[in-house]
Amino acid sequence: xxxxxxxxxxxxxxxxxxxxxxxxCDRDIIVGCERxxxxxxxxxxxxxxxxxxxxxxxxxxxxxxxxxxxxxxxxEASLAGSNSPLQKREKLYLLAVGYYRSGDxxxxxxxxxRCLEIAPDWRQALALKxxxxxxxxxxxxxGIGIAATAVGLIAGGIAAALARxx
Numbered sequence: 827x828x829x830x831x832x833x834x835x836x837x838x839x840x841x842x843x844x845x846x847x848x849x850x851c852d853r854d855i856i857v858g859c860e861r862x863x864x865x866x867x868x869x870x871x872x873x874x875x876x877x878x879x880x881x882x883x884x885x886x887x888x889x890x891x892x893x894x895x896x897x898x899x900x901x902e903a904s905l906a907g908s909n910s911p912l913q914k915r916e917k918l919y920l921l922a923v924g925y926y927r928s929g930d931x932x933x934x935x936x937x938x939x940r941c942l943e944i945a946p947d948w949r950q951a952l953a954l955k956x957x958x959x960x961x962x963x964x965x966x967x968x969g970i971g972i973a974a975t976a977v978g979l980i981a982g983g984i985a986a987a988l989a990r991x992x
Contacts, residue, residue: 847953848923851887859884878904879916886924898924915944919951926954931962 859881866877878900885897901921908914918941925934935958941951 848926848957849887850889851884853888853890856881856884856888856893879920882917882920886920886927888927891928894924894927898928911944915941915948915951918944919948919954922951922954922958926958926961931958934958935962 859877863874863877863881866874882897882900882904885893885900888894888897898921901917901924905914905917905921908917918937922934922937922941925931925937935955938951938955938958942948942955945951
């Protein structure tokens with residue numbers, strides 16, 4: 827019985843905390859990636875592109891909203907120059923992560939669906955799509971709960987006012 831109660835509280839806690847499986851990135855890693863980009867400048871275009879992709883990955887996985895926005899801007903600027911479908915798939919996925927982290931779930935879902943058009947069975951993108959859809963559904967449930975509470979409070983206020991009148 828105690829185990830079932832523990833599982834219930836864990837699921838409720840997970841519901842409200844939004845426990846997704848997308849990794850976070852520390853500021854130290856971002857600084858290291860920035861240094862790597864600076865050092866790759868002028869070496870080779872391929873090495874520079876790889877360094878920028880690592881930095882973009884680190885930025886969109888950051889806990890700092892300004893880092894996430896910077897990562898989104900970098901990826902959007904470089905998306906048009908993507909030659910291979912693999913590069914485009916990676917950039918679309920990272921953009922979807924960035925928009926998910928910034929709270930733009932509809933844009934994130936659009937991008938992950940574009941990513942899945944390129945690679946329909948890519949498990950990482952499928953997992954992100956499920957995470958996005960779960961978050962959208964959770965937001966809907968919370969919104970309905972808030973609306974129902976507001977209606978209940980208004981109805982209670984009206985009932986109390988009528989009871990006082992009589």
